[in-house]
Amino acid sequence: MSERTSKLSINATPAGADVTADEADPRTGGQHATVPAQRANRRRRPPLSENKRAERKLGWLLCAPAALVMVAVTGYPILYSVWLSLQRFDLRFPDEREFVGLENYITVLTNEFWWTAFGVTMLITVVTVAVELVLGMGLALVMHRTLVGRGIVRTAALIPYGIVTVVAAFSWRYAWTPGTGYLANLFSDGAPLTERASSLAIIMLAEIWKTTPFMALLLMAGLALVPEDLLKAASTDGATGWQRFTKVMLPVMKPAILVALLFRTLDAFRVFDNIYVLTSGANETSSVSMIAYNNLIRGLNLGIGSTMSVLIFITVAIIAFIFVKLFGTAAPGSDDGERR
């Protein structure tokens, strides 16, 4: 699941990056004369010719089947789980199936297991994304600035991301198991995966280790957008390294950072594999995905399980909305564009 979205997000970055380039350029004093022209074009929208319109229509027709399949493949399961979440539907009591309205939502939202899992998920999300952002930025700078052995450095840095999460999680698990593991014996005399705080720390460590390279990759794409001339100009004006980083690089990279943060937050919120392998949710380390899986697959309670899936979906939608609303309008290009 997470692998797939991650790939999507890699594709999505250049698109976001293009916009940045467009909008950042005016600040450099209109390096490319074509840019303002393009923008003007976009605003005026001259009426399309007959030919163009036919072509566009054909375009729509050609991509309609694919679009329809996409809608069916994503829309149907979502609607179906909403429908399931409104019923008492337990595979073990097939005769008791009935429509119960929002009762399942009340059950879940008043349940302490759910809120514990929600808290755990939030904690993991906030901590891992924050740490990954800092580490990822450092790694991106290193990868960007490396002069010798660029390929090797980048490949080495990306290895953790290339390992299947479950496989990596198993190696973490064995490393932290007393007797078989080198880490467990090194850092403690107990079994760290049997206690809550240390389990959570290990889950977060595994997550960070695994996805920092991904963060770095996205940020490196952002770094590539920072014009060398701009940095040189800043340094001629007497900006220190730190000032160049915070005043020049970060603002230009902001949209790329936003994309990276958004994808990582959504990904981290749905954390499943590491927890499943490392603790299988013991000692209150379940995430919301884990608890939904437990109720759906292990508990065979389609009503409650679907309710949780829908709640996760809604939370993810809210996170995405907040990101786009709060940070989207604060993107540097648009602000500055308005002021000038």
Place this chain on the structure above:
Amino acid sequence: MAARSVAGADMSGDDRLRVRRPVRVRALATAAALTLVAPMAACASGDDGGVPTINLYYPPEENFQQVVDRCNAEANGRYRIANRVLPREADEQRVQMVRRLAAEDTGMDVLGLDVTWTQEFAGANWILEWTGQDRAEAEEGTLEGPLDTARYEDKLYAAPKHTNVQLLWYRKDLVPEPPASWDEMISTAQRLKEEGQPYQVLATGAQYEGLVVLYNSLVASAGGNILNADGTESVVDEGAVRALEALRHLATSGVTSPSFSNATEDPMRLEFQAGNGAFQINWPFVYPAMQEANPELAENVAWARVPGVESGTPSRMTIGGINLAVSRFSPHPEESFAAAKCLRNAENQKFSAINDGVPPTIERVFDDPEMDEAYPMKDAILATLREPAVRPLTPAYQSISTVTSAILSPPAAIDPQATADELRDAVADALDSKGVLP
């Protein structure tokens, strides 16, 4: 692929050719399609020259293939059992079967179910009821406890293949006579501790099924109930409260191993094998393992029925084991019932009991002289099996078990009355499909 490219060439060819060609093309395409479809058809029906294949899904058991082979020979061409081994972890076994049965998979015929899943699968309408001659054969001579685990709403849904029960293993060099009650066991351990002897009482205290098994045994021993007789309502009565007191007493009396709240069967066995324990409540597999790993200590180990909660009242221990059921979606139900009966007949139960250490469910198998060597403790097992405790018989057992182990964990933090109230509500919610699993 080949057929398609030929057809493609044909389309671009001229009209005259088109008249002659299609016959050949069609023949080719048909042949290709047939070769592709034929194995699928064979796979779907499971027929091999008229002999139906019975797909048996069964947990790993070392010598079970030999039992399967014997039944195949006995069937004499009527059916052929294919032994599909399930994953090692119980949870994964259940998830695989549940997922496929929910999708009405016809590729599963006979299912090896843990005793606690039988009601769940029956409630979900996934397994067939045993009736008539099949039922009579499955019930004949079978111990009542294991049979109870195979019933749902007074109908028989499975045939008990093997059973299991925990015994008290104690060090006869430290404790000459087994304790008569739960409290006596704890006070003996405290005395041993003061004397500087090995003293630990080893029991399954981790948050998992083993803790529920222990608690369920204590509830039954104290004469209590978690559910009403029909398994439809949560009662958690006085006896259940008494059992909570007994469990807390064990956890807080300073005689458990330091890792009691994480203890599962195998680490417990190792701890006892290392000589740290005076008492161990565990399944019979510990004995042969100890004879192999620490023969000197094994000499000093004896067994008895687990002491009851009150002295004078014997304990009732929770039984485990496997039941054989036939999937509702099986294309060959008749042969599946026959195969299941063969796999669990007296002769094969004896073979499995001796070679794989799984106690039989047919009572007279215990009397076989060959059993004496493999089961020196068979009298204690049989005595316990005659007065057993079964886990709550309801389709919602899985949920009840999960919330129960969560509520009881860690056992030292139990507050009998409050914990019982919490448990009663949680069990009621689980029965109403409102229970949220952690």
